[in-house]
Amino acid sequence: MYIPEFNRVEDNAVTLPFLQANPFAILISPGEDGPFASHIPVLARFADGQLHVRGHLAKANPHCKLFERDQESLVIFNGPHAYISPRLYENRESVPTWNYAAVHVYGRTTTFGNPDQLNQLLVELIAQFDSQYGDQWASFGEQYRSRMLSHIVGFELIATRVETKFKLSQNRTRAEQENIIRSLAGSPDSHESAVAELMRGRGLGSR
Numbered sequence: 001m002y003i004p005e006f007n008r009v010e011d012n013a014v015t016l017p018f019l020q021a022n023p024f025a026i027l028i029s030p031g032e033d034g035p036f037a038s039h040i041p042v043l044a045r046f047a048d049g050q051l052h053v054r055g056h057l058a059k060a061n062p063h064c065k066l067f068e069r070d071q072e073s074l075v076i077f078n079g080p081h082a083y084i085s086p087r088l089y090e091n092r093e094s095v096p097t098w099n100y101a102a103v104h105v106y107g108r109t110t111t112f113g114n115p116d117q118l119n120q121l122l123v124e125l126i127a128q129f130d131s132q133y134g135d136q137w138a139s140f141g142e143q144y145r146s147r148m149l150s151h152i153v154g155f156e157l158i159a160t161r162v163e164t165k166f167k168l169s170q171n172r173t174r175a176e177q178e179n180i181i182r183s184l185a186g187s188p189d190s191h192e193s194a195v196a197e198l199m200r201g202r203g204l205g206s207r
Contacts, residue, residue: 001104001163006171009164012046015103018164019044019053019077023128026076027055029066029109038063042075043124044105051159053105056121056152064153067109073157077103080194082187084169088179099168099180099195106161112154115146121154168199178206 009015023044028037042055053075057063067073079101086094112118126134137145169177177199184196199205 001102001165003163003165004171007165007167009166012051015162015164016044016046016051018079018101019103019105022077022079025053025055026078027063027073028076029063029073030069030071031062031066036063036066041125041129043121043128044077051105051162053107053157053159054121054155055125056118056154059151059153061153064111067111067155070108072106072160073109075105075157077105080191080198082184082189082192082195084180085183088183089176090173097169099199101166101168101195101198103165104161104163105157105159106163107157107159109155109157112156115149118149118152118154119145122149166198166202168195168202168204170202170204174204174206177204181205 023041024039025042026037026039027042028035030036038057038061040055040057042053044051044053046052081098081100084097084099086096122137123134126137169180172180181196181199181204184192184199187193187196200207
C-alpha cells in the first residue's frame with residue numbers, strides 16, 4: 001500500500017501488539033476470476049524472527065482451494081479510523097482527510113487438516129477470544145469434536161513482507177494534532193476515541 005515515510009512504522013514491537021489487538025482480518029488470495037477475500041479471526045506471533053499468521057476456514061469455503069495455487073496471499077489488519085475535519089487545522093485553506101492504522105502482511109500459505117493440529121489451533125483461538133469456553137470445548141465427546149474439526153482447514157502464512165501504516169496527522173503541527181486528539185477523544189464513537197488514544201500513544205499532540 002502507499003505509505004508516505006512519516007506514516008511508516010517498522011518496529012515489530014509496535015506492529016505485533018497492533019495485530020493482536022485487531023485480530024479480525026481480511027485474507028485475500030488470487031484466483032482465476034480475480035482476488036477472493038475471507039473475513040476471519042487470526043492469531044499472529046513472531047517466531048525465529050518471522051511473523052506467523054494462523055487461522056482456519058470452513059472446508060466448504062472456495063478459498064481453501066486457492067491455497068493450492070501456491071501464490072502470495074495478503075492479510076489486512078484494520079485498526080481504528082476517523083474522519084478529520086479541516087476545522088481543526090490552523091490554516092483555513094485545508095481539506096478533510098481520514099486518520100487510520102492498518103497493517104498488510106504478505107506471504108505464501110500452507111494448510112493442515114491433522115485433527116491434533118486443528119485442535120491445538122482451536123485451543124489457542126479459544127484462549128485468545130473466549131478462555132471461559134475452553135473447558136466446555138474440552139468436555140465435548142470425541143465424536144462431536146472430530147466432526148467439527150472435519151469441517152475446517154487450518155492455514156499458516158509466514159510473512160515475506162509486512163507494511164505497517166499509521167496515518168495519524170504526523171504531517172500537521174503539534175497544535176493541530178492536539179486539536180484533533182481533543183476532538184476525537186471526546187467523541188462517543190469508539191473508533192474516533194481510539195484514534196485519539198493511538199495518536200497520544202505515538203507521542204503526537206502538544207503534551
